Amino acid sequence: MTTTKLGLTETANGQANYLNVNEALARLDQLVQGAVTDRLATPPGSPTNGSLYIITATATGAWAGRENQLAYWLSSVNAWTYVTPREGMLLHVNDEDEYYKYTGSAWTILPSSVFTGGTLSTALNEAPIVTLASASTVNIGGAAANTISISGTTTITSFGTIASGAKRVLIFQGALTITHNATSLILPTGGNIITAAGDVAEFVSLGSGNWRCTDYTRADGTSLAGGTGFANPMTTAGDIIVGGTGGAATRLAAGTNGQVLKIVSGVPAYADNDATVTQSIIIACSDETTALSTGAAKVTFRMPFAFTLSAVRASLTTAQASGSIITIDIDEGGTSILSTKLTIDNTEKTSTTAASAAVISDANLADDAEITIDIDQIGDGTAAGLKVALIGVKV
Secondary structure, eight states: OBOTTTOOBOOOTTSOOHHHHHHHHHHHHHHTTOEEOEEESSOOSSOOTTOEEEEOSSOOGGGTTOTTOEEEEETTTTEEEEEOOOTTOEEEETTTTEEEEEOSSOEEEOOOSSOOSOOOSSOOOOOOOEEEEOOSBOOGGGSSSSEEEEESOOOBOBOOOOOTTOEEEEEEOSOOEEOOBTTTEEOTTSSOEEOOTTOEEEEEEEETTEEEEEEEEOTTOOOOOOTTOOOOOOOSTTOEEEEOGGGOEEEEOOOOTTEEEEEETTEEEEEETTTTSEEEEEEEOSOSSSBOOOEEEEEEEEOSSOEEEEEEEEEOSBOOOSSSOEEEEEEETTEESEEEOEEEOTTOSBGGGOSSOOEESOOEEOTTOEEEEEEEEOSSSOOBOOEEEEEEEEO
């Protein structure tokens, strides 16, 4: 009879037992806190006494046909002894410095005790929050949790020592000073931080007792002020801050009603929404079908705002075939604003193709100025549908 797990030979009453006992002791010596010398398919030539092996495929020599069995050498009997493993056996292979588990059909390596990457299949729940009293040195590295509530008002200058990479989240219960040190307690402001109840900070260990604050969130949502603080240049409601010389904060005063923020010569500035946008005022000087005739003030209107002209155009719905070139004049307050008048060549519908382009002599049309349009000359009398366009920008 043998024992259930290790297969130790049992002895009967009156039996000479020393051989069975010695065999059992040898087997216990191998399997209890078992340490395997190596995993091999071929028996070593000169095995040391008590050396234990896992037999791998494809076994040869004295081990042939014994794959997955355990073999140990006893010099006292000058032979190999074999053990058939049972499911759940766990042995350390010294040559590989790894643990192997027997599944019932094969030896499989256990995952390393050092996590080397992968995806957790369940939540990773950390230890409950612990409380530490503030002191010159608060040993957060030695705390029994990753999240620590800090009580008291004593100034903190150190967080103790723990291996590099360790992280701790601190929740402050009240006001105290965390003292900045460029080596051992690096704060994001480069200066001391005065905490408030509910503030939360995250620190990472740099090793050798050095810590860096990687995040600090105030309970009231305000940001940390660093160094001498931020100088607010704004003085009046509606002001905004823009980057000045060297990136320095600069005040830009609020614009007036209707103005928009634009870039003028590379600098932010408020300006009228249409101050630099080209516009056109188009005036119909006849209906669409009636033949044009000459005459002054075919259309009279007043400018709705001051306007700076950049161009003028004329167009027809129906072009004339021949005769004198159609000629149009534009007057401001009875005085022509053109030194070379608008013309439309025969068979053309637009002044943009005229052989002689119009020339503006007075580009500045005043607000509420009276504008009249004259037809000075026509040709064969077939032209119809005259429009004149004033192109420019509102002043």
